[in-house]
Amino acid sequence: MRDAITNLIKNYDGTGRYLDGSAIDRLKSYFASGTDRVTAAAVINANAATIVKEAGLQLFEEQPELIRPGGNAYTTRRYSACLRDMDYYLRYATYALVAADTNVLDERVLQGLRETYNSLGVPIAPTVYGIQIMKEIVKQKVAAAGVANTSFLDQPFDHLTREISEQSI
Ligand SMILES: CCC1=C(C)/C(=C/C2=NC(=C\c3[nH]c(/C=C4\NC(=O)[C@H](C)[C@H]4CC)c(C)c3CCC(=O)O)/C(CCC(=O)O)=C2C)NC1=O
DSSP states (O other): OOOHHHHHHHHHHHTTOOOOHHHHHHHHHHHHTHHHHHHHHHHHHHHHHHHHHHHHHHHHHHOGGGGSTTSTTOSHHHHHHHHHHHHHHHHHHHHHHHHTOSHHHIIIIITTHHHHHHHHTOOHHHHHHHHHHHHHHHHHHHHHTTOSOOGGGHHHHHHHHHHHHHHOO
16 A cells, blocks of 8 residues: 555655656645645544445435346345445545555555456446545635645545446446
């Protein structure tokens, strides 16, 4: 598992270089966004259950076939599994936000996910949409907590959706 700093050091150590101007710029940008990343983690921690619930409600309201007979989230067990997956995505996105690096998502979430989803018939498009709904809710809440520029919040959610979409057949 890597974060922005260990990733940078790994790259420079690999080629035996001192930290040059470009490394310093990346370090500055990492530390400059640090407080906002921590605020985001606190906001998500305080609202995680609500965020997952709201996103699930919106997803099922817009795509009710998912929870009707024949839908992949039909039955209480599968409905809960779906919300639990959303909760995983939110929690790991928070780790990636604080790390400013998506490596944790690759290692802990995305590996083997395609095979699992394909074998269970979990549909990709609504999963991706659910993750994007959570992103928008998180951005609203973090903005409401006083963070002016919330664009850094896109990275982990977009990484998840990009990888999950690309991995689908
Ligand atoms: C931390 C990393 C991690 C991830 C990501 C993860 C995902 C994951 N989701 C699963 C199932 C599932 N995932 C869903 C999800 C959905 N169905 C829908 O229609 C919706 C679109 C969507 C919710 C948004 C459902 C319904 C199941 C159960 C499918 C079944 O058992 O038939 C399973 C199969 C095993 C199980 O049911 O627990 C895994 C491994 N597990 C992990 O450990």
